[in-house]
Amino acid sequence: MPKKINVTVWNEEDENPKHQPAYPEGIHNAIAAFLKNDEQIGTLRTATQSQPEHGLTQEVLNDTDVLLWWGHVFHGMVSDEVVERVKQRVLNGMGLLVLHSAHASKIFSSLLGTNTHNLRWRENSERERVWVLEHNHPITAGIGEYIEIPESETYGEHFDIPTPDELIFVSWYSGGDIFRSGCTFKRGLGKIFFFSPGHESFRIYDMPQIQQVIKNAIGWAAPVAYPTLLTQHQKVSPEELYKKANVLE
Amino acid sequence: MPKKINVTVWNEEDENPKHQPAYPEGIHNAIAAFLKNDEQIGTLRTATQSQPEHGLTQEVLNDTDVLLWWGHVFHGMVSDEVVERVKQRVLNGMGLLVLHSAHASKIFSSLLGTNTHNLRWRENSERERVWVLEHNHPITAGIGEYIEIPESETYGEHFDIPTPDELIFVSWYSGGDIFRSGCTFKRGLGKIFFFSPGHESFRIYDMPQIQQVIKNAIGWAAPVAYPTLLTQHQKVSPEELYKKANVLE
Amino acid sequence: MPKKINVTVWNEEDENPKHQPAYPEGIHNAIAAFLKNDEQIGTLRTATQSQPEHGLTQEVLNDTDVLLWWGHVFHGMVSDEVVERVKQRVLNGMGLLVLHSAHASKIFSSLLGTNTHNLRWRENSERERVWVLEHNHPITAGIGEYIEIPESETYGEHFDIPTPDELIFVSWYSGGDIFRSGCTFKRGLGKIFFFSPGHESFRIYDMPQIQQVIKNAIGWAAPVAYPTLLTQHQKVSPEELYKKANVLE
Amino acid sequence: MPKKINVTVWNEEDENPKHQPAYPEGIHNAIAAFLKNDEQIGTLRTATQSQPEHGLTQEVLNDTDVLLWWGHVFHGMVSDEVVERVKQRVLNGMGLLVLHSAHASKIFSSLLGTNTHNLRWRENSERERVWVLEHNHPITAGIGEYIEIPESETYGEHFDIPTPDELIFVSWYSGGDIFRSGCTFKRGLGKIFFFSPGHESFRIYDMPQIQQVIKNAIGWAAPVAYPTLLTQHQKVSPEELYKKANVLE
Numbered sequence: 001m002p003k004k005i006n007v008t009v010w011n012e013e014d015e016n017p018k019h020q021p022a023y024p025e026g027i028h029n030a031i032a033a034f035l036k037n038d039e040q041i042g043t044l045r046t047a048t049q050s051q052p053e054h055g056l057t058q059e060v061l062n063d064t065d066v067l068l069w070w071g072h073v074f075h076g077m078v079s080d081e082v083v084e085r086v087k088q089r090v091l092n093g094m095g096l097l098v099l100h101s102a103h104a105s106k107i108f109s110s111l112l113g114t115n116t117h118n119l120r121w122r123e124n125s126e127r128e129r130v131w132v133l134e135h136n137h138p139i140t141a142g143i144g145e146y147i148e149i150p151e152s153e154t155y156g157e158h159f160d161i162p163t164p165d166e167l168i169f170v171s172w173y174s175g176g177d178i179f180r181s182g183c184t185f186k187r188g189l190g191k192i193f194f195f196s197p198g199h200e201s202f203r204i205y206d207m208p209q210i211q212q213v214i215k216n217a218i219g220w221a222a223p224v225a226y227p228t229l230l231t232q233h234q235k236v237s238p239e240e241l242y243k244k245a246n247v248l249e
Numbered sequence: 250m251p252k253k254i255n256v257t258v259w260n261e262e263d264e265n266p267k268h269q270p271a272y273p274e275g276i277h278n279a280i281a282a283f284l285k286n287d288e289q290i291g292t293l294r295t296a297t298q299s300q301p302e303h304g305l306t307q308e309v310l311n312d313t314d315v316l317l318w319w320g321h322v323f324h325g326m327v328s329d330e331v332v333e334r335v336k337q338r339v340l341n342g343m344g345l346l347v348l349h350s351a352h353a354s355k356i357f358s359s360l361l362g363t364n365t366h367n368l369r370w371r372e373n374s375e376r377e378r379v380w381v382l383e384h385n386h387p388i389t390a391g392i393g394e395y396i397e398i399p400e401s402e403t404y405g406e407h408f409d410i411p412t413p414d415e416l417i418f419v420s421w422y423s424g425g426d427i428f429r430s431g432c433t434f435k436r437g438l439g440k441i442f443f444f445s446p447g448h449e450s451f452r453i454y455d456m457p458q459i460q461q462v463i464k465n466a467i468g469w470a471a472p473v474a475y476p477t478l479l480t481q482h483q484k485v486s487p488e489e490l491y492k493k494a495n496v497l498e
Numbered sequence: 499m500p501k502k503i504n505v506t507v508w509n510e511e512d513e514n515p516k517h518q519p520a521y522p523e524g525i526h527n528a529i530a531a532f533l534k535n536d537e538q539i540g541t542l543r544t545a546t547q548s549q550p551e552h553g554l555t556q557e558v559l560n561d562t563d564v565l566l567w568w569g570h571v572f573h574g575m576v577s578d579e580v581v582e583r584v585k586q587r588v589l590n591g592m593g594l595l596v597l598h599s600a601h602a603s604k605i606f607s608s609l610l611g612t613n614t615h616n617l618r619w620r621e622n623s624e625r626e627r628v629w630v631l632e633h634n635h636p637i638t639a640g641i642g643e644y645i646e647i648p649e650s651e652t653y654g655e656h657f658d659i660p661t662p663d664e665l666i667f668v669s670w671y672s673g674g675d676i677f678r679s680g681c682t683f684k685r686g687l688g689k690i691f692f693f694s695p696g697h698e699s700f701r702i703y704d705m706p707q708i709q710q711v712i713k714n715a716i717g718w719a720a721p722v723a724y725p726t727l728l729t730q731h732q733k734v735s736p737e738e739l740y741k742k743a744n745v746l747e
Numbered sequence: 748m749p750k751k752i753n754v755t756v757w758n759e760e761d762e763n764p765k766h767q768p769a770y771p772e773g774i775h776n777a778i779a780a781f782l783k784n785d786e787q788i789g790t791l792r793t794a795t796q797s798q799p800e801h802g803l804t805q806e807v808l809n810d811t812d813v814l815l816w817w818g819h820v821f822h823g824m825v826s827d828e829v830v831e832r833v834k835q836r837v838l839n840g841m842g843l844l845v846l847h848s849a850h851a852s853k854i855f856s857s858l859l860g861t862n863t864h865n866l867r868w869r870e871n872s873e874r875e876r877v878w879v880l881e882h883n884h885p886i887t888a889g890i891g892e893y894i895e896i897p898e899s900e901t902y903g904e905h906f907d908i909p910t911p912d913e914l915i916f917v918s919w920y921s922g923g924d925i926f927r928s929g930c931t932f933k934r935g936l937g938k939i940f941f942f943s944p945g946h947e948s949f950r951i952y953d954m955p956q957i958q959q960v961i962k963n964a965i966g967w968a969a970p971v972a973y974p975t976l977l978t979q980h981q982k983v984s985p986e987e988l989y990k991k992a993n994v995l996e
Contacts, residue, residue: 091862091907093385111860114935115838131655131676136342136438141473145656157629158643160838160935163664163912170655170668170676178629178670188861188907189385224390340613340658362609363686364589380904380925394905406878407892409589409686412663412913419904419917419925427878427919437612437658591883634840634936639971687883722888 004042005222007035008064010056012049012071012078019073020200027070027200034211040219049074054082061085066095066221068214071102072200075117083107091188095221097214100198103159108194111187112162120156120177123201127174128152130181130197134168138220139182139193139213147209153199155179161194171196182213184220191221253291254471256284257313259305261298261320261327268322269449276319276449283460289468298323303331310334315344315470317463320351321449324366332356340437344470346463349447352408357443360436361411369405369426372450376423377401379430379446383417387469388431388442388462396458402448404428410443420445431462433469440470502540503720505533506562508554510547510569510576517571518698525568525698532709538717547572552580559583564593564719566712569600570698573615581605589686593719595712598696601657606692609685610660618654618675621699625672626650628679628695632666636718637680637691637711645707651697653677659692669694680711682718689719751789752969754782755811757803759796759818759825766820767947774817774947781958787966796821801829808832813842813968815961818849819947822864830854838935842968844961847945850906855941858934859909867903867924870948874921875899877928877944881915885967886929886940886960894956900946902926908941918943929960931967938968 011028013019023030028046035044043063047055061067067086071078083106090096090111098108104117130147132140156177162185169182181196195213198204205211260277262268272279277295284293292312296304310316316335320327332355339345339360347357353366379396381389405426411434418431430445444462447453454460509526511517521528526544533542541561545553559565565584569576581604588594588609596606602615628645630638654675660683667680679694693711696702703709758775760766770777775793782791790810794802808814814833818825830853837843837858845855851864877894879887903924909932916929928943942960945951952958 113858113860129674136473138473162934172676176627178668178676187909224385224387360611362611378923411685421919421925425876427917427925436660634971636971722883722885
């Protein structure tokens with residue numbers, strides 16, 4: 001039986017009707033609610049910026065296999081120390097799901113190296129169709145050919161990201177835009193999935209297909225293992241490496 | 250519990266001490282032997298060229314989730330009709346493991362579109378080190394930083410393949426060559442893994458690490474699902490598509 | 499001064515008002531017309547299916563640096579021998595531009611290995627916006643952020659191609675589809691660019707931006723050199739290779 | 748006639764016989780010496796850490812099309828402000844060549860997002876063979892199948908970088924290692940080339956093939972254009988965008 005996945009859902013805020021009008025209970029709690037009965041998940045936590053160390057102590061991170069990150073207007077208030085801690089944990093193997101406006105978060109731009117806040121956007125309640133480009137992929141299992149979102153916030157290219165390792169979804173908007181709305185990136189030992197659907201004004205996280213994508217992505221992003229590489233900027237010959245390595249034979 | 254994976258191991262020959270001197274039982278049987286107790290596997294078959302339709306009837310293929318292909322000197326004797334049948338099954342989602350000298354097989358070059366027989370080689374009993382480039386990947390789980398093969402056939406660049414979707418292994422040879430020895434490719438809905446270690450004169454398939462890579466790759470290549478896309482060169486609007494699609498809601 | 503590029507424009511037909519209603523002069527002639535004054539081009543030829551060997555003799559191919567391919571309804575009538583000859587020339591370094599409905603051509607599917615005829619389509623005179631994903635790329639120089647095509651044929655996903663080496667353009671259609679409309683692939687030594695805009699019923703090839711993309715792509719696809727690799731499936735040690743190679747020192 | 752390329756060669760030190768024993772004139776000066784007569788180059792500058800703002804003022808960067816970066820033991824002494832300035836210039840289109848031990852520089856890790864100082868190394872005067880994986884590529888024009896370096900510093904995997912956009916070179920070392928020694932990355936509008944050959948104790952930069960790779964890479968990394976994208980995190984409809992854009996028609 002595969003090991004259970006420990007998941008932490010992070011939000012820049014607690015409940016705040018002004019910034020999360022569609023989610024009076026807080027977006028982190030809305031996401032945690034549909035993950036609660038997911039059998040692949042072990043410990044399920046939420047954490048928010050208002051907590052000490054934003055709720056992301058080294059202990060919490062060490063016990064987290066996949067971290068979900070939601071942020072919108074307070075990216076600048078996240079401490080650089082916590083961002084660096086999360087980053088090193090991702091490079092050591094923890095999975096990271098970057099949701100919607102978290103494209104502009106410090107942790108995402110720090111891992112990708114580009115100005116990820118740069119994209120085009122408007123709030124116009126347009127229709128969004130999230131087309132699947134990668135079929136037979138763990139993240140799109142059970143989704144069909146596209147997801148229809150009746151009303152959404154529009155994101156448009158050019159989105160300043162490196163070429164994704166895999167381009168999973170591309171969205172169509174009725175106003176004339178397309179957007180790379182689902183992208184995977186591997187950085188260090190960690191797997192990252194960016195998924196744009198999920199505005200604070202529409203209850204998109206209630207859609208079964210959106211929930212399925214997030215559950216699928218948690219399974220995909222969970223580390224196969226946390227290998228301890230011996231090649232940490234040190235002098236070591238292949239022979240020593242071979243002797244030390246925890247290999248099969 | 251995940252569905253069991255049906256596996257078929259194909260060889261261009263039956264037992265043949267001349268062409269498979271290290272494997273008097275036949276390479277397909279040697280591979281099947283170490284897969285026999287793999288719990289992820291359901292039906293385990295072997296098939297060879299001497300059988301009617303090379304043992305790869307439509308019925309067998311339809312019941313195969315991952316096909317392992319070993320060939321060396323008789324690539325030209327494989328019927329084009331069977332190659333096309335295997336190809337279409339891969340494009341529909343079946344996984345394919347291309348082993349060692351099968352780099353020159355019709356099925357591999359047909360799926361990749363290049364002259365995959367082009368590489369440099371010599372039989373000089375050199376040492377091979379198979380370095381892992383992708384850690385935290387299902388195919389390399391449990392392998393450590395490299396696999397040491399005391400005596401191997403040497404393959405060298407330039408190897409005429411398209412840029413792999415993922416470069417999993419690169420081999421070092423004591424004679425001065427490097428080689429992209431483990432590569433993944435996605436074609437249609439199917440996942441393909443090329444893995445070069447495994448000569449007919451050295452019992453490399455007895456090495457536990459090599460066996461682990463093959464087992465890992467079977468798990469990786471097994472289809473998540475066999476989706477029936479509606480977009481088979483037909484006129485259909487997104488609305489019709491949406492109605493017909495077997496989606497979640 | 500860089501070497502001039504020899505270009506051949508191929509069409510499955512000569513003039514045919516039934517199949518190319520918007521181009522009474524033949525699409526190959528319409529394309530050749532706007533290439534005529536391109537200073538980067540040396541010899542400019544056209545060739546059609548009705549000619550002996552479809553106009554693509556070994557001599558013509560050997561003197562062609564970039565081949566443009568337009569086909570629509572007569573893909574099946576192209577001889578396999580000519581397709582194989584073109585394919586080998588691409589693998590040896592010739593550039594190839596695959597235009598519009600040539601996605602279903604034998605040469606394209608043979609080089610990519612997938613069922614490239616599979617996509618969704620309709621003729622509905624919809625608006626198409628061809629969004630640029632790769633800025634600062636030779637193919638998109640001078641194009642701006644997108645190309646607006648007032649009336650177009652609609653192509654939609656899922657398009658059965660391997661993951662492109664570079665995804666240059668993604669099109670938006672007013673009817674609800676997106677499509678990977680500009681893709682690069684490297685196969686062997688040759689560079690391939692697929693570009694979907696260019697229907698037989700709309701004079702899209704008259705648009706200055708579309709002409710610019712094609713000119714840019716010719717410059718991009720032209721081979722840097724036609725290296726003669728020594729690694730053509732032969733036994734050769736690195737030392738021999740080094741002695742024989744035409745290297746700088 | 749193409750625009751000349753303005754090049755700046757940066758070094759963490761001036762002349763320093765202790766840290767650059769093989770280059771009493773300073774590595775930046777050794778590199779500038781062989782670039783001096785390169786006809787593609789316009790203004791050729793050097794800059795070092797000891798200069799005000801490390802010689803990389805906004806004015807210098809604005810007049811630089813391709814920056815070469817060499818550093819070894821003083822990465823930590825480079826000011827974060829200058830790093831950020833260089834980074835933004837790269838994201839706006841300037842090319843960047845990262846040479847040898849600059850893999851551990853702040854600018855490289857900041858653009859890639861990973862712990863790029865992590866690799867394995869030893870100084871053992873081993874033989875290095877730099878194998879070409881991408882033929883018919885601007886960076887490898889005229890190089891042949893590999894570059895032989897009689898004595899080199901050994902770098903080994905695992906090297907903590909994201910999957911390169913293109914893997915141009917892989918090195919073989921007589922001691923048993925392989926290393927991804929030539930990699931391209933695109934970040935924002937800028938092109939980055941990492942090239943590992945070039946130790947401070949061996950005059951590898953005197954080798955004609957190494958000089959050719961660097962010249963080739965300068966041509967490759969030079970921006971096609973510095974487009975001003977309108978999509979800088981602002982609200983703008985495609986229609987406005989189209990009107991404002993400096994497009995062809």
